[in-house]
Structure formats: C-alpha cells, structure tokens
Amino acid sequence: MGEGDAGSGGSGATAAGAALRSGDEHAFAELTDRHRRELQVHCYRMLGSFDDAEDLVQETFLRAWRSRESFQGRSTVRAWLYRIATNACLDFLDRRQRQPGPLVAPRSSRVPGPGRASLPQAEIPWLQPYPDRLLDPPAPPDVEPDAALVAKETIELAFLAAIQHLPPRQRAVLILRDVLGWPAADTATLLDGTVAAVNSALQRARATLRQRLPQRRTEWPAATDPSAEERAVLQRYVTATESADLTALAALLREDARFTMPPEPTWYEGRDAIIECWAPALIGPTAWKDWCHVPTRANRQPAVACYVRGPGRPRYHALGLDVLRIEAGEVVEVTAFPPRVFPAFGLPMTR
Incomplete structure (x- = not known):
C-alpha cells in the first residue's frame, strides 16, 4: 500500500502539507510528534505487544519522513499518520504470521454456573500489558477531543486477547470503525479497499469477537478511573498475599476465576x-516469605507489581506484574506477566 494521503483536508491540511514537504525537521516533528501517544495505542491494539508497538511507532515516523513529499494536504496529518501506522502494522503481521495456539490446562476445578460458560482458550505469547500512565491523553485534545481518553472496553486485556484472533485486515477494520469511529468510506480509503469490503470485514470481525469475549462483557463498567471497589479488592489481594493467607485469597476469587501467565502456555481455571x-x-x-507489592494500573485495570526478598538478601527483586479483572467485588481473572514488563511501567527491578 502507498503512503500518500487521500480525503478532504481543508486549508489547514494544505498548509501542513507545505510544511511537511519543506524538509524542515523541526516543522515535521511539530506536526507529527503530537500524535505519537495515540499512534502507539493504535499499534498496540493491532499487535497486542507493548514492545512491538513502540518499534512500530518508530517505523511509522521513519516512513512518514521518507514519504513526506507524498502528503498533499488532501487529508489531515493525523489521518495520514494512521494510514502509515496501519500499513506498518499489517506489514509486520504479514512477516510474522502470528497465530494464537492452544493452551495446556494442567488443572481445572471450575464448576459451570449460569451464563459463565468457559471461553475458548488460546496461547497468545506476545500479549503484554499497557501502562495506564501512557494512556492519558493519547491524542492532542484540541485536534480530537473524543480521542483524549481511552475507554476501558477498548484497551482491556480481554479485548486485546480477543482481537488477536482476527485476521490482520479484519482487525484493522474493527479498530478503525468500532474503536476509533472512522466512517466506512475513510476506512476503505486508508486500506485501499471498497466500502462493501470494509462492511463485510467488519461483520465477520464482530461475529468472531462475540465468540471470543466474555459473555457478560457488556455489563462491565466503562469508567477509566479505578473504582473504590476495585481499590479495596486490590488492597485485600495484596494483604492476603503478603500474609500468606490462602483462605482470604480464596474468598476474593470467584468460583470460576481464571489465572494465566503469558507467555507460558498454561492456565488455571x-x-x-x-x-x-x-x-x-x-x-x-x-x-517466598517476604513480599513487597506496588499498586499500579494496566489496560484500565487494577494491577500490582510483586517483589520478593530471599532469606538474608538485602533487597527485594521483581517477580511479576499481576493484572486483575474484578466484577461485583470478586476477582474473576488474574493475568501474571514476567518482570521484563516493569520498565514500561517505570518500576525498578529491585527495591
């Protein structure tokens, strides 16, 4: 796909085009850097990996600089950058050919209840959490007020895991149409396709999501800030872990709770x-007798960084990051990530 722009941009876009084509690095940075955060979130949704999203944003800006003369001002700079970022992600996915694989469940004690059917399980070893501190604001509010906040339902881990099952172009269509709210015509232009093809891809993507997302997802709160209930449950989780109180931990878990550890292909239900x-x-x-926990937020969900200190050791060492999904005061899912994700959250490896 080409990196030229298309669509209606207006006089402001025409002026931006002249500035971009001038080759002035300062003007280029001023026009493009303000979109860096939202483009990283876009790449993260496409790829499911924080590290890969960072790399692809860099690739996006490199491609934009190299093709700056193709920007004629027929679209906004933002739309032009989204086109480049989406194409870069599609090229990446075409090279990697990532496919979710089967998980191996060593143990399941789940007792099915009404409306709590088990989700189809798959291994997504590239899945990584996204720090909430980088989500606000992902876009310059004077340009796109509706993009200034990232809604919980479009960034939570369950959603990210579900869309990894979509073919790359379907994934791009769903994100552009249902998450970013782009019109079908603009989405078709970005993807060098037709409106009919976009609408067809969107229908198929939505059908797949209905199969992959938790059944009661529509009942989840959409708020971006942690609720008092979530904060209280997280504190109880920390207290029970630090005091090795298995009874208290069990009381926090819903009967059909799930525990996963990406990239390990194991899960407990x-x-x-x-x-x-x-x-x-x-x-x-x-x-591990001596624990230390640091509360944080990931993907609009409560999370806690876990550290342990061995006997006679002077410092705590990073063990992992637990991301919790909480419903009605109960923990329904814990996703534990390895300590290599700590730097993205500004967390030290030792304390």
Missing part, C-alpha cells in the same frame, strides 16, 4: 485450582 497453584509460593518450605 477455578478457585481451587488457582489456590493449589499459588500455595507453594506462599506456604511450606519453598515459599
């Missing part, structure tokens, strides 16, 4: 199975 998995780390001869 059901309160009893999860507690059995966690027990050796909390009690007994192999337990």
Whole structure:
C-alpha cells in the first residue's frame, strides 16, 4: 500500500502539507510528534505487544519522513499518520504470521454456573500489558477531543486477547470503525479497499469477537478511573498475599476465576485450582516469605507489581506484574506477566 494521503483536508491540511514537504525537521516533528501517544495505542491494539508497538511507532515516523513529499494536504496529518501506522502494522503481521495456539490446562476445578460458560482458550505469547500512565491523553485534545481518553472496553486485556484472533485486515477494520469511529468510506480509503469490503470485514470481525469475549462483557463498567471497589479488592489481594493467607485469597476469587501467565502456555481455571497453584509460593518450605507489592494500573485495570526478598538478601527483586479483572467485588481473572514488563511501567527491578 502507498503512503500518500487521500480525503478532504481543508486549508489547514494544505498548509501542513507545505510544511511537511519543506524538509524542515523541526516543522515535521511539530506536526507529527503530537500524535505519537495515540499512534502507539493504535499499534498496540493491532499487535497486542507493548514492545512491538513502540518499534512500530518508530517505523511509522521513519516512513512518514521518507514519504513526506507524498502528503498533499488532501487529508489531515493525523489521518495520514494512521494510514502509515496501519500499513506498518499489517506489514509486520504479514512477516510474522502470528497465530494464537492452544493452551495446556494442567488443572481445572471450575464448576459451570449460569451464563459463565468457559471461553475458548488460546496461547497468545506476545500479549503484554499497557501502562495506564501512557494512556492519558493519547491524542492532542484540541485536534480530537473524543480521542483524549481511552475507554476501558477498548484497551482491556480481554479485548486485546480477543482481537488477536482476527485476521490482520479484519482487525484493522474493527479498530478503525468500532474503536476509533472512522466512517466506512475513510476506512476503505486508508486500506485501499471498497466500502462493501470494509462492511463485510467488519461483520465477520464482530461475529468472531462475540465468540471470543466474555459473555457478560457488556455489563462491565466503562469508567477509566479505578473504582473504590476495585481499590479495596486490590488492597485485600495484596494483604492476603503478603500474609500468606490462602483462605482470604480464596474468598476474593470467584468460583470460576481464571489465572494465566503469558507467555507460558498454561492456565488455571477455578478457585481451587488457582489456590493449589499459588500455595507453594506462599506456604511450606519453598515459599517466598517476604513480599513487597506496588499498586499500579494496566489496560484500565487494577494491577500490582510483586517483589520478593530471599532469606538474608538485602533487597527485594521483581517477580511479576499481576493484572486483575474484578466484577461485583470478586476477582474473576488474574493475568501474571514476567518482570521484563516493569520498565514500561517505570518500576525498578529491585527495591
């Protein structure tokens, strides 16, 4: 796909085009850098990986600089950059050919309940969390007021995992149409396709999402800030872990809760199975006796950075980042990421 612009841009876009084509690096940076945050979120949704999204944003700006003379002002700079970023992500996905694989469940104690059917499970080893501190504001509010905040339902881990099952072009169509609210005609122009093809891809993508997302997702709160209930549950989770109180941890988990550890292809489903998995780390001869937790936020969800200190050790060392999904005061899912994600959250590896 080409990197030229198309659509209606107006006199402001024409002036921006002249500034971009001038080759003035300062003018180029002034016009493009203000969109960096929102483009990183866009690439993250496309790829599901924070690290890859950072790389693809850099690739986007490199491509934009190289093709700056193609910008004629027929669209906004923002739309032009989205076209380049989307194409860069599609090229990346075409090279990598990523496909979710089957998970291996070592233990399940889930007792099915009304409306709580198990989700189809898949391994998504590239899935990484996104720090909330980088989400606000992802776009310059004077340009796109409706993009100044990232809604929880479009960035949460369940949504990110679900859209990884979509073919890349369907994923791009769904993000542009349903997440960013682009018209079908503008989406077709960006993807060098037709409105009919875009509408067809969107229908198929929505059908796949209905199968992959939790059944009760429409009941989740859409607020971007943590609720008092979420903060309270997170504190109870921290207190129970630090005191090795398995009974208190079990009381926090919903009966059909799930525990996953990307990139490991294992998952635990059901309160009893999860507690059995966690027990050796909390009690007994192999337990980590000295814990330290730092609350944070990831993907508009409560999270906690876990550190442990071994006997006689002077410092705590990073163990992992737990991201919690909480419904009605219960923990329904814990996604534990390895400590290599800590730098993105501004977290030290030792304390």
